[in-house]
Amino acid sequence: MTVPSRLIAEDIESYLNVHQHKSLLRFITCGSVDDGKSTLIGRLLYESHLVFEDHLEALEADSKTGTQGGELDFALLVDGLAAEREQGITIDVAYRFFSTEKRKFIVADTPGHEQYTRNMVTGASTAEAAVILIDARKGVLTQTRRHSYLVSLLGIGKIVVAVNKLDLVGYSRDVFDTIEAEYRDFAAQIGLTDIVCIPMSALRGDNITEPSQNTPWYHGPTLLGYLETVPVGQHAKDGPFRMPVQWVNRPGHDFRGFSGVVVGGRVRPGDRVRVVPSGQQSTVVRVVTMDDDLDEAVAEQSVTLTLADEIDVSRGDVLCAADSPAGSADQFEAHVVWMAENEMMPGRPYLLKLGARTVPVSLSRPKYRVDVNTLEHAAATTLALNEIGVCNLNLDRPIAFDPYAENRDMGGFVLIDRLTNATVGAGMLHFALRRSQNVHWQAIDVDKAAQAELKGHRPCVVWFTGLSGAGKSSIANLVEKRLHALGAHTTLLDGDNVRHGLNKDLGFTEADRVENIRRVGEVSRLMVNAGLVVLVSFISPFRSERRMARDMVDEGEFVEVFVDTPLDVAEQRDVKGLYRKARRGELTNFTGIDSPYEAPENPEIRIDTTVTVPEAAAEEIVNRLRDLGVLR
Amino acid sequence: MTDTLTHLQRLEAESIHIMREAVAESERPVMLYSIGKDSSVMLHLARKAFFPALPPFPLLHVDTTWKFKQMYEFRDKTAAELGIDLLVHQNPECVELGINPFTHGSATHTDMWKTQGLKQALDMHRFDLAFGGARRDEEKSRAKERVFSLRSAQHRWDPKQQRPELWRTYNVRRNPGETMRVFPLSNWTELDVWQYIHLEEIPIVPLYFGAPRPVVERDGALIMVDDDRLPLFDGEEPQLRSVRFRTLGCYPLSGAVESTADTLTAVIQEMLLTTTSERQGRVIDHDSAGSMEKKKQEGYF
Numbered sequence: 001m002t003v004p005s006r007l008i009a010e011d012i013e014s015y016l017n018v019h020q021h022k023s024l025l026r027f028i029t030c031g032s033v034d035d036g037k038s039t040l041i042g043r044l045l046y047e048s049h050l051v052f053e054d055h056l057e058a059l060e061a062d063s064k065t066g067t068q069g070g071e072l073d074f075a076l077l078v079d080g081l082a083a084e085r086e087q088g089i090t091i092d093v094a095y096r097f098f099s100t101e102k103r104k105f106i107v108a109d110t111p112g113h114e115q116y117t118r119n120m121v122t123g124a125s126t127a128e129a130a131v132i133l134i135d136a137r138k139g140v141l142t143q144t145r146r147h148s149y150l151v152s153l154l155g156i157g158k159i160v161v162a163v164n165k166l167d168l169v170g171y172s173r174d175v176f177d178t179i180e181a182e183y184r185d186f187a188a189q190i191g192l193t194d195i196v197c198i199p200m201s202a203l204r205g206d207n208i209t210e211p212s213q214n215t216p217w218y219h220g221p222t223l224l225g226y227l228e229t230v231p232v233g234q235h236a237k238d239g240p241f242r243m244p245v246q247w248v249n250r251p252g253h254d255f256r257g258f259s260g261v262v263v264g265g266r267v268r269p270g271d272r273v274r275v276v277p278s279g280q281q282s283t284v285v286r287v288v289t290m291d292d293d294l295d296e297a298v299a300e301q302s303v304t305l306t307l308a309d310e311i312d313v314s315r316g317d318v319l320c321a322a323d324s325p326a327g328s329a330d331q332f333e334a335h336v337v338w339m340a341e342n343e344m345m346p347g348r349p350y351l352l353k354l355g356a357r358t359v360p361v362s363l364s365r366p367k368y369r370v371d372v373n374t375l376e377h378a379a380a381t382t383l384a385l386n387e388i389g390v391c392n393l394n395l396d397r398p399i400a401f402d403p404y405a406e407n408r409d410m411g412g413f414v415l416i417d418r419l420t421n422a423t424v425g426a427g428m429l430h431f432a433l434r435r436s437q438n439v440h441w442q443a444i445d446v447d448k449a450a451q452a453e454l455k456g457h458r459p460c461v462v463w464f465t466g467l468s469g470a471g472k473s474s475i476a477n478l479v480e481k482r483l484h485a486l487g488a489h490t491t492l493l494d495g496d497n498v499r500h501g502l503n504k505d506l507g508f509t510e511a512d513r514v515e516n517i518r519r520v521g522e523v524s525r526l527m528v529n530a531g532l533v534v535l536v537s538f539i540s541p542f543r544s545e546r547r548m549a550r551d552m553v554d555e556g557e558f559v560e561v562f563v564d565t566p567l568d569v570a571e572q573r574d575v576k577g578l579y580r581k582a583r584r585g586e587l588t589n590f591t592g593i594d595s596p597y598e599a600p601e602n603p604e605i606r607i608d609t610t611v612t613v614p615e616a617a618a619e620e621i622v623n624r625l626r627d628l629g630v631l632r
Numbered sequence: 633m634t635d636t637l638t639h640l641q642r643l644e645a646e647s648i649h650i651m652r653e654a655v656a657e658s659e660r661p662v663m664l665y666s667i668g669k670d671s672s673v674m675l676h677l678a679r680k681a682f683f684p685a686l687p688p689f690p691l692l693h694v695d696t697t698w699k700f701k702q703m704y705e706f707r708d709k710t711a712a713e714l715g716i717d718l719l720v721h722q723n724p725e726c727v728e729l730g731i732n733p734f735t736h737g738s739a740t741h742t743d744m745w746k747t748q749g750l751k752q753a754l755d756m757h758r759f760d761l762a763f764g765g766a767r768r769d770e771e772k773s774r775a776k777e778r779v780f781s782l783r784s785a786q787h788r789w790d791p792k793q794q795r796p797e798l799w800r801t802y803n804v805r806r807n808p809g810e811t812m813r814v815f816p817l818s819n820w821t822e823l824d825v826w827q828y829i830h831l832e833e834i835p836i837v838p839l840y841f842g843a844p845r846p847v848v849e850r851d852g853a854l855i856m857v858d859d860d861r862l863p864l865f866d867g868e869e870p871q872l873r874s875v876r877f878r879t880l881g882c883y884p885l886s887g888a889v890e891s892t893a894d895t896l897t898a899v900i901q902e903m904l905l906t907t908t909s910e911r912q913g914r915v916i917d918h919d920s921a922g923s924m925e926k927k928k929q930e931g932y933f
Contacts, residue, residue: 012901019827024639097769097821104639106819118796125798232636246652251685259681261649261800290683300637302648302681315656339796353801356656412799421805423795 018101025232028108028123028156030147031133036164040133040202041109045098047209047224093123102228117372117386118339120150121426125412128232129158131223136166136175136199140182146372152190153335153388153428155408158230159187159195162223167201171214190375198223237299239407241265241273241321244355244400245313249304257288257304258313260356263409264402265321266298267305272322275313276400281322282307316357318400318410326402326410329432330395335404336363338383340417340424346382346391346511347518349548350424354413357399360551361415362518364392365511382511383425392433404428419543451531455489458630459528461553462621464537465546465600466563467592468578469570471609471617475563476537478618483533486622486631491527492535493520508589514545521549528553533630541597559628561621562603567592569610604628640828647674647816648681649800650779651763654814655688657804658761662754665691665718667703668880669836670765670817672710673825676834677816678763679714690717692762694753696745697722698732698882700858706837721753733884734863741882751787754811761804761812769821779818785809826900839877840899842891846870853887878903 007015031037094109108123110116124130130151134144151159161183169175180197187195198207199215200223206212209224221229242264249257267273271284287294288304297303305319313319320326338344344363352361366389369380383389404411415425452458462479464472473494483490499506503519506512517540527534540546550558570592571579582590589595600606605624607617625631637645655661663678665671678687693707711718723731726744733741754762766777778794780802795803804812817825829836846857848868855862857870862884864870875888876899893899 008901008904012897012904015904016827016830016897016900019823020638020640020831022639023636024642095768095819097819099823122796122798126800246649247656247682249682249685255684257684259652261645288683290680298637300642300645302645302652304683351805353803355801356653358805408799412801414796414798414801414803416803416805421803421807422793423803426796426798 019099022099022102022104023232024104024106025129025227025230026106026108026127027129027131027227028110028120028127028151029131029133030110030120030151031135031143031162031164036135036202037109037133040131040162040164040208041096041107043202043205043208044105044107044224045096047100047205093119100224100228105227117146117150117388118337118426120147121154121337121339124151124154124156125408125426127154127156129160129227129230130156131160131162131227133162133164134179134183136163136169136172136179139179140186142373144183145186145375148187148192149190149370149372149375152192155405155428157194159192160223160226161195161197162202163197163199164202166199166206166215167204171199171206171212173215173217176215176218196220196226198226237265239264239402240324241267241271241319242326242402242407242410243267243303243305243319244357244409245315245317245319246356248314255306256310257286257306258319259302259304260319261302261409262297262299263355264299264407266296267303267319268296269293273305273307273319274322274325275311276318276320276326277328277398278312278317279328280309280311280313282309282311284308316355316399318355320400326400327432328398328400330398331433332393332395332401333367333430333433334391334393334413334427335388335430336366336383336391336415336425336427337388338385338425340422341385342417342424343385343510344383344425345514345544347514348542348544349418349551351416351418352393352395352413353416354399354401354411354429355409358416359399360396360418362394362548363415364394366391381509390430391427393427393429401429401432403431405430417544418547448529448531451529455531457488457533457632458557459531459533460557460559460625460628460630461524461528461534461536461549462559462561462625463540463546463549464535464561464563465540465603467565467567467570467597468539468590469573469575470563470565471607471614472537472539472563474614475561475607475617475621476535478614479621480535482618482622483625483631488533488631489531490533490535492537493523495538498523508595510542510589510595513541513589517542517545517549521545521552524549525552528557533625539591539597541591541595543598543600546600556628559605559625559630560600560603561605561607562600563607563609563617564599565609640824640831643820643824644677644680644828646800646819647677650802650814650816651678651681651687653802654761654763654780654804654812654816655682658812660757660759661689661761661763662692662719662757662759663687663689663763664750664765665693665707666765666880667693667699667707667837668765669825669829669840670767672834672836673820673828674763674765674817675710675714675716676832686714686716689763690719692719692721692753692757692759694746694749695720695722696741696749696882697727698741698745698861698884700837700839700856700880700883700886702839703837703880706835710835719753719757721749721756723749723752732861733882738885741885745882754787759811760806761814763814763816765817766815767817767820767822767825777815777818779815780804781813781815782806783811783813785811787811789813822903823900826896826903830896830900837880839880841895842874842876842893842898844872844874845888847873847875847888854890856883856886856888858883 029037096107096109098105108127110119110123132147163176163179176199199218200207206214207222243260243262245258245260247259249259269284274281284305285308286306287297318326346365347362349360349362351358366380368377369389371378402410411429413427414423417424464476466472480490480492503516506516524534581587582593591597723745731744778797847854848870874892876891877888893902
């Protein structure tokens with residue numbers, strides 16, 4: 001019987017007391033299956049007595065026929081669980097639990113293959129330490145470098161390099177020393193400094209829990225010894241106080257508290273706090289929990305604070321130490337990890353969630369992409385699945401932040417697709433761009449309302465979308481003539497015309513088409529501000545960009561007209577001969593042929609050109625504009 | 633306050649964070665309450681998360697009418713004492729047809745009462761987010777599920793469409809009709825739950841403690857004769873044996889274990905020394921290979 005089970009049997013109260021005061025370490029293991037990762041995790045589960053007897057019996061039986069010559073093959077423990085993968089389900093990261101007498105562990109177990117960069121990043125985002133396995137026979141490989149880079153990128157400070165399978169090289173000190181020297185040299189280049197290298201054999205148990213007699217020259221910690229004693233929770237604790245407000249707690253008139261997790265520093269009653277971004281200040285009165293008010297709350301604790309003053313604080317604001325508040329900005333540079341099958345579209349509006357704040361964001365074309373194998377910076381126009389790059393972010397309002405390197409919770413964010421709501425990326429903020437502090441919105445006295453007053457009608461955007469040859473331009477042209485006759489001030493932006501000037505640097509790739517629409521949306525907005533009825537005739541194939549254009553103007557100022565012509569009809573008309581060219585392969589990225597068209601789901605106006613002639617369509621649109629109050 | 637939080641303190645803080653986040657980003661949240669130990673812990677954490685306010689959502693018990701009598705008593709007492717709204721939903725179709733595990737089999741019984749009943753209740757009240765007490769260490773398909781688990785408008789779970797979860801930043805956004813199941817106890821283990829119950833003195837159903845109870849031995853399981861609806865086969869004579877339950881469900885489907893452990897510490901001691909897993913006594917998990925995963929995809933919790 002082992003020590004803990006004796007304690008459980010004989011003195012359960014003492015055992016529970018010990019268990020209750022354990023700390024928790026979350027760590028990540030990296031390295032391919034060939035490096036012995038499964039064996040290592042199986043060994044850790046076994047050493048912490050988490051393997052039930054029936055499983056162990058099965059293991060003993062399986063091992064007899066296994067690859068390890070009858071010795072217990074611990075990889076079978078983990079691989080047995082991993083068989084679930086065969087069901088065709090991609091599990092990007094598996095969390096496994098074990099504990100020793102000193103500490104409890106949550107291991108993020110991530111597959112090591114290159115295509116799983118996003119899984120590594122996901123697993124690493126909650127880890128405080130990383131175990132990087134190296135096969136002693138193979139030394140530092142590309143994969144070792146890739147994993148180390150990702151670990152460094154995510155800001156994991158504590159690294160264990162497990163030089164595994166040392167039994168297969170005769171427990172050679174030279175081999176170990178060479179690998180350690182090479183690794184440290186590489187690690188220094190990517191900013192990893194807190195490294196422990198351990199010679200081990202996960203299979204035979206060398207230096208896992210007990211110092212091995214096979215490596216008398218090694219005087220460092222064992223793997224479990226290290227994992228049990230490495231300091232946890234230090235990262236955020238030393239920084240200044242931060243608490244993103246998750247929830248405003250108002251059970252009645254006599255209580256108003258702000259709930260959240262302390263993600264940096266500590267807080268006590270009497271502390272001065274500042275609300276970011278509003279800048280208002282107050283003093284903490286109580287640190288409320290159901291058990292009792294606390295004298296102090298530290299990082300990682302979920303608490304509720306009450307303040308001395310009735311200041312405006314809502315979800316998404318961050319309570320900060322008054323004398324060292326978080327920054328506030330709306331433009332940043334950041335590392336972005338792309339996690340979706342659909343590539344990142346520079347200029348397309350996504351949502352960014354950081355802490356409890358979700359805001360619209362667009363990303364610039366990447367400044368560069370990082371080749372995770374060579375760590376070289378490569379030019380890029382977009383980011384595909386599992387790619388990492390550095391981009392500028394443009395938010396539509398300022399948020400509170402700290403650089404990721406200083407505080408993970410204040411600088412780590414996810415990106416969300418606005419239509420599918422899928423999580424498509426994650427990122428780490430570096431710093432605010434200076435131009436966001438230097439470029440200010442200039443207030444103009446002659447505003448939109450004043451312009452509209454003079455014009456005698458309300459400004460708006462009438463956005464015609466549909467396939468090439470659907471009849472957009474003909475209808476838009478007729479609409480403009482009628483509006484002109486009615487005395488309305490109009491302008492017409494046509495796709496082809498704009499591409500001759502403003503957008504002549506853009507091609508027809510998905511990324512360029514996004515930028516095409518973004519610019520036209522911006523121009524439309526300026527013209528709406530000038531009081532015009534702006535007719536825009538663009539294929540604008542993607543819902544996201546039409547949504548972006550809609551969001552650029554005020555509510556009620558965007559009228560989407562879907563000129564609905566089936567592809568075969570448009571292709572038959574083929575006014576410009578483009579379909580024939582596209583069919584012959586002389587035109588690529590042609591909407592409807594080899595590039596998708598996403599029809600509007602709820603357009604303000606839908607014109608079916610198979611039953612409606614352009615004159616009737618124009619009449620209908622003008623009538624609708626009258627109904628919508630654009631024309632008086 | 634010591635400087636390093638214990639693992640239970642960190643788990644508690646994480647669960648509270650998850651609950652607040654879920655409530656902040658949903659219109660009509662609900663907490664599924666199954667009366668078991670995990671539910672008890674989850675409810676306790678919810679009270680902490682929103683203290684001094686009451687949890688801003690009702691409890692929902694999807695009832696099969698076949699739970700243990702003591703569970704019903706405990707449920708009603710708990711809701712009344714805490715002053716929390718309790719909704720009980722019984723699938724009317726099951727009531728009408730008298731669905732039971734004996735004539736209809738455990739699979740149909742569970743599907744009709746629990747899976748279909750749950751979907752009915754969620755639709756009826758238009759809940760857009762439901763808390764559940766599942767843990768990742770409990771069962772393989774649960775280990776694969778995210779903390780925030782998206783369900784389609786038809787309540788289906790698609791393991792391939794799961795969202796990556798980084799840091800403590802959860803994407804709770806949904807399209808119309810889609811709902812979320814949220815598991816605040818994802819990172820807890822069975823021992824953590826017991827330890828927390830011990831530490832926080834959380835009340836649990838007395839059936840978890842060993843006591844003399846009338847049981848029959850059937851297909852290798854000890855089934856408690858909780859009322860006279862249990863058909864006795866030829867030669868079956870209920871015997872009074874000292875038993876307790878590791879998990880609680882419908883009484884004809886919950887196998888008891890022989891035990892005299894009548895204190896919390898004795899129960900924990902027994903749990904730690906056991907060599908079999910927690911769900912071993914559950915009849916429904918053994919219906920077919922991967923059955924839990926299938927049930928989940930169809931909308932079971």
